[in-house]
Amino acid sequence: MEDLFGQHYLSSNDAAQVLGYTVQHTRLLIRQGQLPAQKLGRDWLVSQGDLARFRVSQTTSPPRRLDTPEVTLPRAPNGEISAVNVSQVPQLSPFRYPGGKTWLIPYVRAWLHSSPSRPRLFVEPFAGGAIASLTAVFEDLAERAMIVEMDEDVSVVWKVILRGDYEQLMQRIMEFLPSPESVRLAISEQGLSPLHHAFATIVRNRMARGGILAPGAGIVKNGENGKGLTSRWYPETLCRRIGEIARRRKRLDPLGGDGFGVMRALASSDGAAYFVDPPYTVAGRRLYKHSEMDHSELFRILARLEGSFLATYDDAQEIRALADKHGFAVHVIAMKTTHHLQKQELLISRDLAWLTPG
Numbered sequence: 001m002e003d004l005f006g007q008h009y010l011s012s013n014d015a016a017q018v019l020g021y022t023v024q025h026t027r028l029l030i031r032q033g034q035l036p037a038q039k040l041g042r043d044w045l046v047s048q049g050d051l052a053r054f055r056v057s058q059t060t061s062p063p064r065r066l067d068t069p070e071v072t073l074p075r076a077p078n079g080e081i082s083a084v085n086v087s088q089v090p091q092l093s094p095f096r097y098p099g100g101k102t103w104l105i106p107y108v109r110a111w112l113h114s115s116p117s118r119p120r121l122f123v124e125p126f127a128g129g130a131i132a133s134l135t136a137v138f139e140d141l142a143e144r145a146m147i148v149e150m151d152e153d154v155s156v157v158w159k160v161i162l163r164g165d166y167e168q169l170m171q172r173i174m175e176f177l178p179s180p181e182s183v184r185l186a187i188s189e190q191g192l193s194p195l196h197h198a199f200a201t202i203v204r205n206r207m208a209r210g211g212i213l214a215p216g217a218g219i220v221k222n223g224e225n226g227k228g229l230t231s232r233w234y235p236e237t238l239c240r241r242i243g244e245i246a247r248r249r250k251r252l253d254p255l256g257g258d259g260f261g262v263m264r265a266l267a268s269s270d271g272a273a274y275f276v277d278p279p280y281t282v283a284g285r286r287l288y289k290h291s292e293m294d295h296s297e298l299f300r301i302l303a304r305l306e307g308s309f310l311a312t313y314d315d316a317q318e319i320r321a322l323a324d325k326h327g328f329a330v331h332v333i334a335m336k337t338t339h340h341l342q343k344q345e346l347l348i349s350r351d352l353a354w355l356t357p358g
């Protein structure tokens with residue numbers, strides 16, 4: 001039902017369903033004054049706004065403790081590195097990012113642990129979902145991290161979470177009920193403000209196949225197994241992640257623009273460590289708005305960096321040749337794509353001795 005101001009109200013029964021509590025527990029919250037409500041006859045009415053605020057407060061208050069991360073790489077008895085169990089890597093990013101490197105995180109940890117001192121600055125020049133920067137800061141592997149992303153649709157999300165009104169963003173996420181119309185409207189409003197822009201990107205990222213944000217990427221119409229678009233929308237999870245990132249905003253710097261320029265500017269800083277994950281040489285075109293780049297120039301910059309770097313690339317002949325030319329170490333790792341295809345990925349650095357046990 002609606003009041004004079006167009007505010008929507010839910011019965012305590014419906015509110016309980018939204019919250020995932022029993023009706024009894026929901027009424028207890030109302031009686032305790034934790035969930036604002038108005039009495040109507042024998043029932044209580046909860047406004048959608050109050051419900052959204054309550055859900056935000058529930059998802060942000062107790063900071064989640066992360067388990068102590070495993071810093072050694074998983075190995076088979078013969079010493080070979082075995083496949084990473086992605087379910088054991090905390091998902092920290094609000095994005096489901098195409099080409100995301102959650103599965104590579106144990107390698108990032110092992111690399112950072114191998115350095116004699118903790119990096120003062122962790123730089124992710126092609127950040128996307130920024131899982132490496134987030135892990136570095138959440139797990140205290142670096143003092144601070146710089147998230148650099150050229151796609152404005154993506155960088156605005158980082159800017160709003162880390163420098164803007166992230167609570168408003170969380171509120172919008174909680175209040176949003178996805179339908180083909182509401183999704184279209186949210187996307188069409190992206191020009192109104194950075195907050196609208198960030199929200200539109202998050203909606204697109206959830207509703208597009210494979211999370212692809214490149215122009216022309218299709219939006220799904222029916223959600224998972226025809227269950228509707230709500231089956232792709234996890235507001236509590238999104239808000240919990242945003243809240244936890246925002247709590248660390250003093251240690252995370254969001255930057256729009258070109259990762260090449262940032263690396264050149266920082267090249268002589270010795271306390272920096274760079275995680276370099278550029279668009280794939282071939283598949284990048286389909287996945288990202290910005291995918292064309294001068295790979296030879298990127299390797300020239302890597303060679304000039306004072307700090308340590310770990311680059312990850314698809315296994316392409318051109319890339320192997322560039323690594324060879326600069327005398328970098330290359331290691332091939334097998335990875336499973338989301339479609340369970342076996343693929344080879346290259347790890348490139350000045351020194352990959354930390355991959356060898358003992």
Ligand SMILES: C[S@@+](CC[C@H](N)C(=O)[O-])C[C@H]1O[C@@H](n2cnc3c(N)ncnc32)[C@H](O)[C@@H]1O
Pocket residue numbers: 097098099100101102125126127128129130131132148149150151154257258259260277278279280288289290291293
């Ligand atoms: C492979 S994705 C990074 C994925 C990321 N490591 C993750 O785990 O989510 C590459 C990213 O680089 C961005 N990009 C492309 N060219 C760039 C440039 N010159 N400077 C900064 N970012 C760029 C793309 O928009 C894309 O988000």
